[in-house]
Amino acid sequence: MNENRISYILVFIYVFSYVICDGELGSGSERFxxxxxxxxxxxxxxxxxxxxxxxxxxxxYLGFLKSDGAFSVSNLPSGSYSIEVINPSYVFEPARIDITSKGKFRARKMNNIQLNAVSTINYPLKLKARSRINYFQEREKWSITDMIFSPMVLMMVLPLIMVMVLPKLINAQDPETQREMQSQMNFLTPKNNIPEFSEFLTNLLSGGPKKPSQSRTKPSKRR
Amino acid sequence: MASALEVKVHPLVLFNIVDSYERRSEDPKRVIGTLLGIVDKNVVEITNCFTVPHNESADEVAVDIEYAKGMFDLYKRVTPWETVVGWYSTGNEVTAHSRLIHEYYSLECKQPIHITVDTSLKNNRMNIQGYIGSAVGISGKAQGVIFTPLDIDIVAQDAERVAFHTISQAKSLPRKVVSVRSDMEQVAKASEQIETMLEKVEDYVDKVTKKELEANPKVGRSLLELINSVPKLSAEEFDTIVNSNMKDLLMVVYLANLTKTQLMLKEKLIHCLYEDQVGKFDWRQQYIGKVQFAAFNQAGQFGKKVIVGSEENVIAALTVKNGELSWRQILENDDRLDTVLHLETAVVAISGGGKFVRAFTINQGFLLWEVNLQSEPEGTATGVIYGGRSEKVAVLANNRVWSVDTSTGRVQWTKTLTPLKSKFQKLINTDSSVTVLRIPSSGDTDVISYSTDGSRVAENTIKNPWMKTDSLECITVTTNVVCLESEKSRLYLLNAAKPHSYKEIVLSASTCSKNLNALFETRESLGSLFGFKKSSGSGMALIKIDGDKTKELFYSDNIVATSITKLNNELIIATATVENQEIKIRFFEYETGNEITSLQMSDIWPSYRKYPNELRVLAFKKKDGTTSVRVFIISDDLSLSMFIKNGGITWTREEALSNILSVEMVDLPVSQIQAEMEDEFGSSGYNLASMFVKRLITQLHQFGTWILHISAKLSKTSGSNSGRAELINDPDYLTRDDFNLHKMIVATTASMKLFGIDNLSGQILWQISITNAEVFDHSGKIALPLYIQRTTAHFPHPPVATVVARHATKAQSIFMTFNPITGEIQGSNDGVLMNYVPIQITQLQFVQEDYIAPLVIIDSSKMVHVYPTEGKNVVKEHANNLFTYTVDTTTNILNGYVIMQEDSYLVAAPSWRVDLMKNEQNITNIVAKRSIGTNYYLRYQEIPFSYMFTVSFLEHVHSQGVVLGDRSVMYKYLNPNLFAVTTSGVDQQGKSFISVYLIDGVTGNVVYSTTHKSALGPVQIVHSENWIAYVYYSVKNRQKRSEVAVVEIFEGKEQNNATAFSSFSVNYQPMFMTQAYIFSGHVSAMAVTVTEKGITNKEVIMALPTGSILALPKMLLDPRRPLVPTAESQEEGVLPYIPELPKLFEAMVNYNQSVYRVKGIHTAPAGLESTSLVLTYGLDLFYTRLMPSKMYDVLKEDFDYFFISAVVTGMIVVSVVTQKFSSRKALSRAWK
Incomplete structure (x- = not known):
């Protein structure tokens, strides 16, 4: 419902503006x-x-500026004109001025898409620079925080901390923890129980298993 | 009871069933499942279903009840309103096992429904049958179930229907792929359907009312219902509702598209400069044009200045120190600058025949005041400062005189004179009054004086002593007028302050014998001195006026220009003489004519500077008593020089560059070492041993040259910075760099001067003046064609370029051939004279034996000439296959020719003719596609342009087609012979229009044409690959805006000619895609980037009158940009359509280096595929590099080499250290 009302208003504005714009803009001989x-x-x-x-x-048509920023462009027949302020450093809003053959002026904002849309601005024109033009792209700056918080670095640093710092936290001299770790190791490496294929082959060729020696060497290696 | 049950099935259920049947495992023959839905009294609506795994054998059936329950629970969570309503099975019959399953479902719901779907497609039909089971048997103990058939309705919700329709479309398509249509299309289709349905209803109602059919009450009721359901609205109301909704929708779509495009542009498309890159690979040079008015000014706060006004309607202040622009004001393009007057602190410019009188401050160029004297002036205006202390400006134009106050700019008085057709008119400052002097073409001289308040002081009519006025030449010398009647070679003098009658000046017999025939005016209005000289070359007599007598000071054969200045309140005369490439400025006392030898100065004056044209002298005594002199020289080649005593010529401005006509960027030759390397592979006649020996020798040689090179470099660095002359002689500077970014810009200018400009620094490396020559001029369009006949690629042959000009006086043409790298002229310095005037010149794409690509010239009698003449054999070889065309803008007739051999002559035989109707329109542009050596140019009589057609296409087009979102390919229509013609005219209703034609140059076929009504030129157009883009000014409904239209041409989905294009074998109609965009602002020139291989995206470069150069990605000018993006367009990466082209500041490649009055943009490829070199020329020059797809082939310049190397070395160090540590640790462990 509400939406409908808005669209009605829009339509109204559109129609209204069209009527206004249809006013005579013929070309007379008079100059403005x-x-x-x-x-x-x-x-x-x-x-x-x-x-x-x-x-x-x-x-x-051209207009030049006086030292106070004032300008005037003369010798214009009646009609509709687009007015642009050119300056390499500042942005100005363009405007459109309609001059009727009777010499009535109307200034409005430039709207290239809906040429008939009117939002009037004051005449004589007072055009203010909107901002400095930025033609350039910002160069990415190198900063230490960016570097530290980048995923790659985090991925490398965190495991490093885990490897270097965590073993220090656990008292490795404590016999209890040593035993625990030992058991964990054994649990984690089921290899001990499953003979490797190559070992199996060597066993087979050298005749007879040498299990005891194997189980003795393994843990020593790990240490 | 049971039959009262209504069963409605949704299509989703059926799809589900079919799908599960298709996916069933091998073993069971059928699929069963649970139906879900809603039971509302006697209506059962089945909305969903799921499969239940089961196992069937001959005697038992096992259903996974657990699974069914679990699934149902899950479904319940999603759609809590659905309950189990029955079950389905595939197949067309109810089997014995059905009873068991049915019994299970009877536990789940009250009255289960059973549906069979015949997926075996018996009789090509998928039978769907519903059953309701009712138990039979004795009460209390059921024995079996009777399945009673039920009617089943298939119903669908709107969304389902849409989906269903969409899916069913795929039925007829071979690849079974359909895309979802956009909302708009859906609406259109639906309204179409409604229309046909309404028609059907209407038809039915008609038949009923005519009693042809029996009325059906059911239909009647639903019709009534239908009518009641439509709200009562008038047509207009309905329209507004629909429209406003539509507008809202469009607005939303538009905003969404806008945001999307803007983001995409910022992120990806636009290559944008970093602030620290400013000036790294771009440069700008600002010019003034041909200087007509100049004067020294010492009053300025910021040092001494030269105030100049030019033929290009530019007023500027140059600093005396270095010749840089202190300020510059560019006046209207069409209103000629008539006079520049110099006040103490301001400069007054009168332009447009008195249309504008403006005063600018000398310090900063601010406007002081501006008056508009008349709106539609005729002829030119003259002006003068008068009134003694209270300076006033008088302006005379169109038989009217105005007096303007210089402090306020107010018009004090206006006088209208008796209308006279003046041959010569001048305002003369005569002691606090102004005198108007008019010499009419017929009748007597009219002299009127006005005082400062506008009262008439005196009026005289003086009888003219001369016989004819058509060859009359007059100048003013302070208050005197000197006239020369050239036929009788007599001078007449009239003093405007005391006009009585003309006095004849008697010259000495020796001076008379010198054949002097032109007057030279000193513009300082200091002393009454003028020159009488030869009209060309040097030789001048200086004549002083003393009261009503004249005195001949002296004559010299070498004087070319003279001037007068004040030194310590004494007047002195300065003269410039040029002899043996040396300029000499000599000074003489005004009173006596004696030379002041202490002031004489001289410097080198290269022959390309021709002669000094005018001098301005500033002389003053310094504090230490020495005299300082500055001479400002305007010479014939338009250069401006500042000559300082004891300093020589300190700076020179080449104003000829403000009017460049053609540009080429020439590759530099490879260095000596590289050339030798290439030489090694050159010949093939050697055997292995000799090749080896040769290789050793060349490598030794290379080593030797390298050593020499290094030592030379070392010795050079000890010397100071190298000048221009050294640069050109330095063999290393003018060699090709790694990426071929360093090139030589060769430019021809309207003042018959050629320039070689270093593209990296913008420095002029060489210049050539062509003497006795003129540009080709056709109704204001001027051209000086330049052709690169041999590139640098053919070592040891030097590169060759040729300029073709018209002889200044005779009906002949001049061919000047030179080396584009060094500027050395081949043959005589005057070029080769040919006894014909070309109407069309074309460069052939085939080369002679010495790799020179000959020029083919058609003269006005349709004879064909070849330059150089040795190239004739090449042309003869390809005769009958060479086509060309001419465009005559005076008749609008386009003629096609084929070059044929008749006996031993070559002639151009007409092959086609297109008439573009001169009475309706005028041809404004002719643009062919670019070949590598651009060769479109002006001819003498017909118009600009020509092109020789061959099979090879020289602009590299990397891809032959465009891959669409659905993976099919649209092939581009790559006709190398296509050229575009634009015309403008006014139709019968008095409305202006522009038209665009695409014409095949070989066959004369008009491939495409379009007309834009209510549109104005000037049209800017670019033509590349398979598209053209053009800008015009739309004036529809009296509202004005610029619009850019783009036309792309495709062959279609199949390629017709994969290998080479032939204009003759075209037997299909290409596809044209067009779109137009709004552009906020105007466009003064347009071009497109070119790259080495054509892989990189293109950018359309637009020069705007605001001074910016905008580079827009071609992607924005794609005619396939959809209004509403579809999945396919998104996949392809086509931007959605938005009506206005964005004007991002980041896309302005010249940032704040504004350039004005841009006439052309030249683009050239570099060795880097990503890079295109761009030179815009006009009043200013701007050169830059563009990377339309960003720099993808080299590391970015901000690549952190330090960082990467630090990381690598760090890694190495760490690994070494840790290895050490670990080995030590392992050792200590082993000891444990």
Whole structure:
């Protein structure tokens, strides 16, 4: 229900704007002048002024800035014009200005997709730099925390800690733990009970099993 | 009772049953399972089922009851509302065992239903039969079960139905793969279905009302129900509801797509610079153009400046110190800069015939004021500063005079004069008043003076002494006007301050005999001095005006330019002479004409600079009493030089580069060592032994050269930094580097000057001026074609390049052949003169014996010439197979020719003709695909362009097709002979349109054409591989925006010509895919990247009037971008469609190095496949490297070599140490 209402409103706006835009924009013989002012709020020096220019309809008409940032573009017949502020360092919002043959001005935001949509802005234009343009990509910085917390390093370091530190925590001299470990070892390596194929072969060829010697050598090796 | 039961089965159940039957293990012949569903009174709805494993033999049956219970419990968790309603089995009959199973299910639910599904497909039908079992036997002891058949309805929910329909589509497809259709398609299909159903209903109702059919009350009732279920809405209301919903949907889709694309672009597609890479592999050079107005200015806070105004409508301030731009203002493109006036702290520019008068501050170039004098001016305007102390600017244009206050920019007064068609008009500053002097084409000279307040002071009409006005040449010398009637070679003088009558200037007999025929104006308006000189070359007489008398100061054969300046309130004259590649500036006293020898200065003046054109001199006394002189020289080759006394020429600006016409990037030759190495493999006639010996010798030799090389390098580093001349002579500098990134940029300019520019530094390494030549000009489109006839790949043959120009006066052409690496001219310095004017020049892709690719020239009489003439044999060899075409923009007729041999001559025989209707439209662009040595150019009479067609396609296309998401291949239509023509015109309704044609150059077939209504040019177009992309300006509904359209051409799913394309064997219609995008902003030039092998993605480079150069991935301009992404498009990686092309700042490859008035973009491949070299030219030059798919073939430059080597060494150290430790430990253990 609510959704419906919103869409009604949208439709209404659309229709309304269309009606407005259908006003006459014919070309009379009279010439008009667009005026405005440019601000760059975050700098103090005026260096930016000489590199800033107003271009209308992609350079058909030009406007130059005075030292206070004001500009005027004259000799325009009535019609609809796109206004861009060009500066290599700052972003400005483009605007569109409609001038009727009676000399009425209307400034609005540029909307290339819905050409008829209107959201008016004040005339004479006051265009403020939105931000500094960032043309560049940020280089990834090397930092120690990134390095330490990277999965690869974690994967390598943690097992190392396990291997190096854990045996130290357990008192290896304690005979009880020694026995326990021994039993664990034996449990973990069932190899002792299953003869290897190669051993089996050697046994077979040398004639007769030598089990006792085998079981004696094994644990010593492990140590 | 039992038959009252209604059974509804959902399709899922049936699918499940069939599926479990298909997956059954070998042993049981049938599958049984539990049916789940909902029982509502007498309606049983079966919604789900699962298989129960069982075992059957002749006498017993075992069902895994545990499993069935477990499964049911699990299902219960998911869908708690479902209960066991019965069981199913496959097969078409109820067997004896069924009773047992049924009995078990009777325990699970009250009235189990049994369904048999005949999966054996008897009679090709899958019979589904339902049964209800009722016990028979004596009461209390049941003996058996009777299975009573039941009717079964198959019902489906909406979602199930959709799925079912989708699945059933696969039935007819060979690969049994279907994709889920998008919502939009679903809706469309559904509405189609509804329509047919409604038609059916209508038909039925019609028949009933006509009594052809009997009414069925059941149908009637459901019809009534149907009608009641539709809410009462008017058509419009309904529309708005649907539309608004639709809009919401579209908005959501759009936003989703936008976000997706934006993320993808940021992440993957756009190669973006790091801040520390600035200037590492790019450079920019800013120019002014052909300077027309220049003056020194010393008032500036930031040092002395030269204020210049150029033919390109640019005003700039150059620092005297190093010639760099202090500031630059680029005025309107179409409004000519008429006059530049210099005030104390400001410079006034009058442009557009008085349309604009603007004052800029000298220090920083800020606008002081601007006035708009008239809106539709005619002719040019002149201006002057007058009024003594209270400086005012007077402007004369279109028979009107304005006076503008210089401090406020306000127009003080305007006067309209009697209309006169002036041959010469000038404003002259005459003592606090301004005098308008007009010499009409017929009638007497009109002189009117106005004072500062606009009152008329004097008015005179003076009788003209000359016979004819058409060859009249006049200049102003302070308040005097000097006119030359060239036929009689007489000079006339008129003082505008006291106009009485013209006075004839009598020259000495010796001066008269020198054939002087042009006037030279000194523009300083200091002393009354002017020059009388030869119209070309050197030789000038200096003449001083003293009151109403004239005095000849002197004549010299070597003087080319003169100027006048003030030194300690004394006027001095400066003259420039050029002799034997040396320039000399000599100074003379104004009063006496005696030379001041102490000031004389000289320096080297290379012959390519031609002659100095104008001088500006600044002379002043330093504190220590010495005189310092600075001379600013504007020369014929458009260069600007600053000549400082005791310092020589300190800087030179090559303004010719502001008007580049063609560019090539030439590979540098391999180094000596490498060349020898290659030489080793060159010849094949040796046996093994001699080869071995040769190898030893070359390697010894190589060693020797290497030693020499090293020693040379060592000795060089001790010397200071090498200059330009050394660079070019250094054999190591101009050799190919590992990745072939170092190239020579060869450029031809409109001022008949050729440049060789180092692409790494932007330094000019050599330059050539062509004398007596002109560019080819066809209705404003100028060209100076450049061809690389032999590349550097053919060692020991040097590379060869040729420039073709028109003779300045005769109907002849000049072919200048030179080495593009060193700039050495082959043959005479004037080039080779040919007795014809080419209308079409094409470079052949076949080479002669010495690897030179000859040029084929068609002249206006359709005769074919070959340059160099030895190439004729190659052409004859391929005669009848060479095709070319010409485009005539004056008639819009395109002609195709085939080169044929007639006797011993070569002629161009017409083969096809296309008329593009001149009365409707004008041809604006002709773009062929690029071959490696670009060869499209202007001809003299017809228009730009030409191309020779051969079978080989030189732009490397790596992949012949596009692999789609469903793994099939769309083959590209790679017709190398295709060229695109764009036209613009106005249709019958008065609306402008643009059209695009794709024409096969061999057969003349128009393969594709399209028209955009309500669209304006200028159209920028790129043509590459199998696509074209073009920008136009849409003015639909009086709303304006730029749009980019892209057309891709495919052969289809089958390839027609795998090996070589032939225009003649095309017997199919290619597929065209098109799409258009909105582009916010305008485009002034467009190009596409090229790489060595064509594997790397392409990027479309756009130069914008805002000064940015935008590199957009071609992927964004893909006509197959879907509105709603499908699984297939996502798999293929096609971006979803969004109407507006993104304009990311990260994609602006020239970051803050803005370049203006870009006329062309040249791209060239580097040795690295990932890299494409780009040069944009226009008023400014910008060079950079682009990596459209990022750098995938070399390590990134920020690769951390230190880190990786540290890790490796660390690892080695650790392993060695631990080995030591472990062995020690093992030893100590062994001792235990």
């Amino acid at each position: 002048k667009i005026e405005g002012k440019i601000f760059v709020p975050f700098v103090n020096d005026l260096e930016w002024i000489s590199s800033t220019k107003i271009i209308i309809d992609g350079g058909r």
